[in-house]
Amino acid sequence: MQTNEKIIEVLNNLVEINNDRVAGYEKAVEETKDLDIDLRAIFQSMANDSRKYAAELTQEVNKFGGEAKTDTTTSGKIHRAWMEAKATFTSNERQSILDSCEFGEDTAQKAYGEALASDAEISVEVRQLITGQQATLKVAHNLIKKYRDLHHVVNA
Numbered sequence: 001m002q003t004n005e006k007i008i009e010v011l012n013n014l015v016e017i018n019n020d021r022v023a024g025y026e027k028a029v030e031e032t033k034d035l036d037i038d039l040r041a042i043f044q045s046m047a048n049d050s051r052k053y054a055a056e057l058t059q060e061v062n063k064f065g066g067e068a069k070t071d072t073t074t075s076g077k078i079h080r081a082w083m084e085a086k087a088t089f090t091s092n093e094r095q096s097i098l099d100s101c102e103f104g105e106d107t108a109q110k111a112y113g114e115a116l117a118s119d120a121e122i123s124v125e126v127r128q129l130i131t132g133q134q135a136t137l138k139v140a141h142n143l144i145k146k147y148r149d150l151h152h153v154v155n156a
Contacts, residue, residue, distance in 0.1 A: 004064045004065055004066065006118070006120035007064055007120045007121065007122060007126070008061055009120070010115045011057050011060050011066070011068075012057075012061060013111060014053075014057050014115055014130065015054050015057045015068050016071065017107070017111040018050040018051075018054040018108075019050070019054055019069070019071065020108075021046065021049075022054070024101065024104045025043040025046045025101070026047055028100070028101055029043045029044060031093065031097055032094070039097070039098075039147070042144075042147070049140065053137075056129060060126055095148070095151055095152065095155065098147055101144045101148075102141070102144050102145055105137065105140060108137050108141070109134070109137065109138060109141060112130060112133065116130055116134070
């Protein structure tokens with residue numbers, strides 16, 4: 001039973017991180033100006049990806065006899081509140097939103113790295129699921145970073 005509890009905890013941490021991404025990107029869509037159609041589409045796509053990942057991870061939690069988390073992390077809630085406050089007080093909203101999104105992507109990468117490095121017994125199938133999600137999230141991270149860096153150069 002101890003083995004299942006560890007893997008359930010690892011998987012639930014990733015469910016929460018993906019829930020954070022969904023909430024964060026939904027917030028980013030709200031904060032993005034109507035003219036930033038490119039960002040709105042990217043953010044919506046990334047939120048949808050995390051919905052899918054959370055569902056896949058939830059299936060695994062259920063297979064191990066656990067109950068999947070449905071909430072976000074406390075740190076994610078704090079980050080979104082900070083993101084909202086920052087957007088209110090900054091004149092360069094696009095840059096601010098991209099900075100916040102990159103921070104969220106860094107957090108997701110860290111969580112996935114910690115999951116893979118945990119001492120929980122992770123089956124090959126579950127490890128492949130986590131690794132595949134992490135790789136896709138890395139592509140998302142790099143896209144956000146590219147947009148952020150380009151925006152910074154254009155407005156320098």
